[in-house]
Amino acid sequence: MNYKLLLIPAALIALGVGWMTALRRRAASSIDTAQSAMQGFVAAQLPSAQSVGKNVINLLEDAVNAQHMWVVAYDQEGMFLIPAVSDPLTQTISRYESEAPAFSPPSDDSAGETDYVPFSAVTSAEVDTDRKRIRFIVGNESKTFKYQDKDCFGGDQQETIQRFLSTLGSIGGCAVSE
Secondary structure, eight states: OOGGGGHHHHHHHHHHHHHHHHHHHHHHTOHHHHHHHHHHHHHHHSOHHHHTTOEEEEEEESSSSOOOEEEEEEOSSEEEEEEEEEETTTTEEEEOOOSSOSOOOOOOOTTOOOSEEEGGGEEEEEEETTTTEEEEEETTEEEEEEOOSBOTTSOBOHHHHHHHHHHHHHSTTEEEEO
16 A cells, blocks of 8 residues: 555645644634624615614524524514625625515615614513523514524624623513523
């Protein structure tokens, strides 16, 4: 048997370990990068008057193939749910045009703003901290999201998630289960 053939799998393993190490270092140094990218994304997607003073997080679709995420820009009155796709390698976020909006609550907005959900329209919000899921019920529609301790670029977002969950806790009809 030719032992030189064993160098090929060894080289692939070394390359894989090196790539994982580089991505892990990049994720550790990108804690504020995702917040900055999401703030810039929200400012580009929303008129400047509406995006000022909004906090941002990213949530995932509660699906088997969670390829797309939702950038959530929120304050005390409501939240914008913007479908997006992130690229951790280039650290960019772009809008994803889904077939259906997150919710379609009745709106007086003549511009047809389907991304905005006022907290007054949320019938109930259920937070399951064990499964890391948030379920919003608006009228007759229900939407479930998953949240992670890592943001869309791999940085830590536990503190940001806790702020969002406390904001949800301040609205009526929010139930938190352990």
